Structure formats: structure tokens, C-alpha cells
Amino acid sequence: MTISSAAPLLEMVGVSKHYMMGESRIDALKAVDVAIMPGEFVAVWGPSGSGKSTFCNLVGLLDAPSSGSVHFQGQDAALLSDDQRSGLRNRAIGFIFQGFNLIPVLSALENVMLPLQVGHAGARAAADAARKRLAEVGLASHLAHRPAKLSGGQQQRVAIARALIGSPALVVADEPTANLDSDNALKVISLMREISKSEGTAFVFSTHDERLLERVDRRIMLHDGAMTEDRRHAPAAASQWVKLC
Numbered sequence: 350m351t352i353s354s355a356a357p358l359l360e361m362v363g364v365s366k367h368y369m370m371g372e373s374r375i376d377a378l379k380a381v382d383v384a385i386m387p388g389e390f391v392a393v394w395g396p397s398g399s400g401k402s403t404f405c406n407l408v409g410l411l412d413a414p415s416s417g418s419v420h421f422q423g424q425d426a427a428l429l430s431d432d433q434r435s436g437l438r439n440r441a442i443g444f445i446f447q448g449f450n451l452i453p454v455l456s457a458l459e460n461v462m463l464p465l466q467v468g469h470a471g472a473r474a475a476a477d478a479a480r481k482r483l484a485e486v487g488l489a490s491h492l493a494h495r496p497a498k499l500s501g502g503q504q505q506r507v508a509i510a511r512a513l514i515g516s517p518a519l520v521v522a523d524e525p526t527a528n529l530d531s532d533n534a535l536k537v538i539s540l541m542r543e544i545s546k547s548e549g550t551a552f553v554f555s556t557h558d559e560r561l562l563e564r565v566d567r568r569i570m571l572h573d574g575a576m577t578e579d580r581r582h583a584p585a586a587a588s589q590w591v592k593l594c
């Protein structure tokens with residue numbers, strides 16, 4: 350039984366994921382139970398091959414579990430059609446990738462506008478929203494720069510602005526600092542945390558960098574696909590969530 354001051358944003362119950370490689374089966378995630386609360390800032394840590402990307406793909410509704418269930422905003426993702434799942438993902442989840450994934454021929458402003466334009470927002474409204482997001486990540490003076498003219502840290506800040514443009518409830522970031530030096534990695538995580546706190550956006554990001562774990566509220570540790578958790582730094586919202594059994 351679970352008592353909560355707010356409903357979980359995302360809940361995984363008994364989630365396992367395996368892949369087949371010819372005849373051999375790889376158990377990438379094993380019986381994971383976890384609830385992510387609105388506004389939580391969560392790191393998923395583990396060595397290479399421990400299941401971090403698999404976990405992020407399931408949290409972002411990009412993949413389905415082999416067994417168990419994933420509920421997002423109270424809806425069982427397995428009961429949604431592909432179109433409904435894509436619609437939910439587009440509306441409620443932003444993504445940040447380790448390789449930034451910006452479009453090289455577009456300016457910073459155009460890259461950030463893109464998700465809104467794909468969603469059929471008008472150009473002026475999309476540009477206004479993108480300008481605001483780029484200012485939030487400290488790039489108000491770099492609107493016209495193409496990705497090649499930006500540093501790695503600046504490119505990742507553009508990617509953060511793009512992930513936030515639709516005001517998602519959750520941002521999922523698979524190794525967002527893997528291509529950054531340690532100074533920029535810390536800056537990017539601090540920026541994500543500031544935004545999480547000021548806007549109430551939940552962030553789930555994977556990392557193999559132990560130094561970044563000091564900056565988070567909550568740590569999910571993966572070892573060979575099995576999860577353990579460290580809630581020492583759990584925020585108020587999460588600490589009010591009490592698991593009784």
C-alpha cells in the first residue's frame with residue numbers, strides 16, 4: 350500500500366527487459382519497482398552495461414518492458430495505442446541526448462523552436478517561447494549561432510532549452526554529460542537542477558560519473574540490471590511519499 354501527498358508521475362511495477370542475441374538472452378533490467386514523483390531530480394547511476402539506457406528508454410516510453418508495467422500520469426502505457434503513446438510522449442516528456450542531437454543547419458533559435466513547429470504552433474509563438482527558453486539557459490546572445498559555432502556545453506544548453514520548450518512534466522536525459530569536460534558537466538547538471546526546482550519539472554538522467562551524484566536529490570543505482578536506491582537526499586515532495594510495504 351502506498352500513501353502519497355501527490356500521485357507518482359511515473360511508476361514501474363515489476364519491470365524486466367530482456368534482449369535476445371541469437372540464442373542467448375540478455376537480462377538488461379530485472380524486476381524494477383520505482384515511482385518518480387513530480388518535480389524529482391533523479392540520477393540513474395551504474396557502470397557500463399548495467400541497464401541505464403534501457404531504464405531511460407522505458408521511463409521515456411520509447412520502449413516497452415518484457416514484463417511488468419509502466420504507468421505514466423496514471424495511465425498504463427501498454428494500454429495506449431502507438432499514436433496515443435506518441436501523443437503523450439510529445440506532450441509530457443522532453444529528451445536530452447549525450448550527442449546533443451541538434452540539427453547542424455539550423456540556428457540555436459530554430460533548433461529550440463522545432464518541437465513546437467512540429468506540433469503546429471505558429472512561427473511567432475514558437476520563436477517567442479524559444480527565445481525565453483534560450484535566455485533561461487544563458488544563451489540569449491547566441492540565438493543565431495549554428496551548433497558548430499557553439500561549445501559542447503553551449504550545445505547541450507540548447508538541447509536543454511529544446512527539451513523544455515513544450516513545458517513537459519518530465520525530462521529524460523541519457524548520459525547528458527558524457528561528451529562534456531567535468532567543469533561543463535557540473536554546470537549542465539546544476540542548470541538542469543535549477544530548472545527542475547523553479548518549474549517543478551521532474552528530471553531523470555543517467556550517468557556513470559560518481560561526482561555528479563552529489564548534485565541530486567535521489568539516486569537510483571543499477572548493477573547488472575538490478576536496482577538499489579539511495580534516498581538520503583530525497584526532497585520534501587519525495588520524502589512525503591511513504592512506502593508501507
Ligand SMILES: Nc1ncnc2c1ncn2[C@@H]1O[C@H](COP(=O)(O)OP(=O)(O)OP(=O)(O)O)[C@@H](O)[C@H]1O
Pocket residue numbers: 368369370375376377395396397398399400401402403404557
Ligand atoms: N538492442 C539491444 N540488443 C541486445 N542487447 C542489448 C540491446 N540494448 C542493450 N543491450 C544489452 O543490455 C545490457 C544493458 O545495456 P544498456 O545499454 O541499458 O546499459 P548502460 O548501463 O546504458 O550501458 P552504457 O553505460 O555502456 O551505455 C547490456 O548488456 C547491453 O549489451
